[in-house]
Amino acid sequence: MTESERILTGIGVSPGIAVGRAHVLSVSLPVVPHRVVPKDQVEAEVERLRRAVGEVREHLEALRDRAAQRAGPREAKIFDAQIMMLEDSDFLGAVEKLIRENQLSAERAFEFKSLEMRALWSASSRLRERLPDLSAVQLRVLHHLLGQPVEEVPRMADGEPVILFTRELTPGLTVQFDREHIAGFASEEGTRTSHAAILAHSLGIPCVMGLVGSLERVRSGMPVILDGAHGLVILEPTAEEIKSAQAYERRRLALERELERAVDAAAVTADGVRLRLLSNVDTPEDVELAVSHGAEGVGLLRTEFLVLGRASMPDEEEQASYFAEVGRRFGDKPVVIRSYDLGGDKFPLEEGRFLEANPFLGWRALRVCLDRPDVFKPQIRAMLRARAEANIQLMIPLVTQVEEVARTREMIAEAADELAREGKRAASELPLGVMIETPAAVMLADQLAEASEFLSVGTNDLTQYTLVVDRGNARLAGRFTPHHPSILRMLKLVLEAGKRRGREPSVCGEMASDPLSAFLLIGLGYRVLSVAPLKLPLVRWLVRQVDAGSAERAASSALEASTAADVREILEKAIGEFVDLKVLEAGRLPRAKRESSLSR
Numbered sequence: 001m002t003e004s005e006r007i008l009t010g011i012g013v014s015p016g017i018a019v020g021r022a023h024v025l026s027v028s029l030p031v032v033p034h035r036v037v038p039k040d041q042v043e044a045e046v047e048r049l050r051r052a053v054g055e056v057r058e059h060l061e062a063l064r065d066r067a068a069q070r071a072g073p074r075e076a077k078i079f080d081a082q083i084m085m086l087e088d089s090d091f092l093g094a095v096e097k098l099i100r101e102n103q104l105s106a107e108r109a110f111e112f113k114s115l116e117m118r119a120l121w122s123a124s125s126r127l128r129e130r131l132p133d134l135s136a137v138q139l140r141v142l143h144h145l146l147g148q149p150v151e152e153v154p155r156m157a158d159g160e161p162v163i164l165f166t167r168e169l170t171p172g173l174t175v176q177f178d179r180e181h182i183a184g185f186a187s188e189e190g191t192r193t194s195h196a197a198i199l200a201h202s203l204g205i206p207c208v209m210g211l212v213g214s215l216e217r218v219r220s221g222m223p224v225i226l227d228g229a230h231g232l233v234i235l236e237p238t239a240e241e242i243k244s245a246q247a248y249e250r251r252r253l254a255l256e257r258e259l260e261r262a263v264d265a266a267a268v269t270a271d272g273v274r275l276r277l278l279s280n281v282d283t284p285e286d287v288e289l290a291v292s293h294g295a296e297g298v299g300l301l302r303t304e305f306l307v308l309g310r311a312s313m314p315d316e317e318e319q320a321s322y323f324a325e326v327g328r329r330f331g332d333k334p335v336v337i338r339s340y341d342l343g344g345d346k347f348p349l350e351e352g353r354f355l356e357a358n359p360f361l362g363w364r365a366l367r368v369c370l371d372r373p374d375v376f377k378p379q380i381r382a383m384l385r386a387r388a389e390a391n392i393q394l395m396i397p398l399v400t401q402v403e404e405v406a407r408t409r410e411m412i413a414e415a416a417d418e419l420a421r422e423g424k425r426a427a428s429e430l431p432l433g434v435m436i437e438t439p440a441a442v443m444l445a446d447q448l449a450e451a452s453e454f455l456s457v458g459t460n461d462l463t464q465y466t467l468v469v470d471r472g473n474a475r476l477a478g479r480f481t482p483h484h485p486s487i488l489r490m491l492k493l494v495l496e497a498g499k500r501r502g503r504e505p506s507v508c509g510e511m512a513s514d515p516l517s518a519f520l521l522i523g524l525g526y527r528v529l530s531v532a533p534l535k536l537p538l539v540r541w542l543v544r545q546v547d548a549g550s551a552e553r554a555a556s557s558a559l560e561a562s563t564a565a566d567v568r569e570i571l572e573k574a575i576g577e578f579v580d581l582k583v584l585e586a587g588r589l590p591r592a593k594r595e596s597s598l599s600r
Contacts, residue, residue, distance in 0.1 A: 005235070008214050010186070012231035013197035016206035017249035018184030019242055022222045023162040024215060027173075029135075030142050035105040042103060046096050049106035052144045057086045059140065060172070067175045072202060073285070078171050078195040081130065085137050091117065107145040114138040132194060136170040163226050165218050169196040169209065184226040186211055186218075186233055200228075208233060230582075248582075262541040263294050270578075273548035275522070277540055278334070278530040280508060287326055289533035294540065297333035299456060299530025300395070300508040301326065303340055303379070313375060319382035327390020336393045336433060336456070336530075337383055339408075340375065342368045360464070365398035370407055380415045380430070387427035395433040395456060400440040405451040408432060435508070437461035442490045445497035449505075455498045456530070459509025459517075463487055482511045483567040488524070488559055495525050504528055515542050516568070519575045522548055523555025545578045 068076035098109035190209030200207035206228030278299030279290035343364020369376035437458035506528035554574035
């Protein structure tokens, strides 16, 4: 095996180093034989289906309970998606109809409808990420109906945990094994935002996904090193490589404990530049994480969790109560609420499955809100009511026209007048901000800054729309990079446009949570970052280690670069003067190359 053949490159989704022997798990959908059910046995076949579905549901509920104990209640909700599939009356009704009308066996009918759903989901960018959940449900039900056990992972003869290699890692597979059985996960498919990736990260098990073609090169029993931070797998490592990897992991774990010290420290660079670190909030659980990790407010409160998986839209009372509760947790600090980013598959169940050929370029986000006042107006009213007791602000996504800001402001005024006439306690105004996440918004940044109170850059979608890369596509993962020179120039344009209008633009995308990118943003001149709750201590620690002056010089050079690789090289060299980048990118505390700011 050549040196190049020994290295597999994928996507690091859960940090940590795993050293051990590989176990290749070949889990595939079973072959379902064609079997005609006699007419007098059709109802018995339907009942057999129902029993199988019920028993698989009980199994998933047990996995959910196990996930709650091992990873936490938020992660346990991942299994709700699979349970909901088994409780989908439309889907199960269609399966039963096939059994009754076509006299198909339960397994044949279930397979047929599952494949039909798979084709439907595969055509949707948003639903495609849920395919592993569908696979898990399909696999469990079919194996149950056929009386075939699902392969389990054996421990090695010496009792050492294995590094599991599989084509598609499912949440159920991820959560059922302890660290004493599994040292790491590796899969050919999957991305950072897949449910299995989230669980692996929460469980603290190193994981690499997107290892296309790895099962052709890995065999069970082969010694391997897996680097879950950098997305690397080394096959048949040398003794020196194993020693180095183990030493790195010991150091990473030791330094991780020191990170807790950064929670209460001020976000001030070594040369005295003050930054404000806000937090992104997806769910109520994130609120407590943000508070406990020292967030100076909420830079992005997503509201889609209020909608998804429900039979109807949340009413004004529910939204007002939630917004006010979050606002009270942060006192007089700002809480920026993003209006519904609906579209594609993100609608309440009562709306049905609304599918478009390309939902990312379709009827979504602010477009839905402006076209559906019955959806948007109650949310605006709820924010105005919550603002009467907290520093609530509104941010609108996917803006491409100044007119959209004007129309939103009109709706705010209408809602405020309505509340005043009704005698309800509410604010008379609502600060309005624009989320910059399209090239159109970048080019109109000066006008959007004039029309609004603040700007915040959503780097995830901005990168996606600018580079024309689906960020959920594992095959394009290498092309999705916020370090592309075009993104840097756009970030600089937005900052300059905002400051000319007296605004202080912030960044609320993933760049703000990534240490190297945060260093770049400091260098570009951004002083307000909205960070994932769990990354707040890391980013705060980083801020305290670096010089803003050095970051500015690096950013200036990066703006002249012609490739993303050149940009990264410039940034790595500059940040390397202050921290150990390899450990830093593992999402843990790096070792400073000078006295820690925390001891000053």
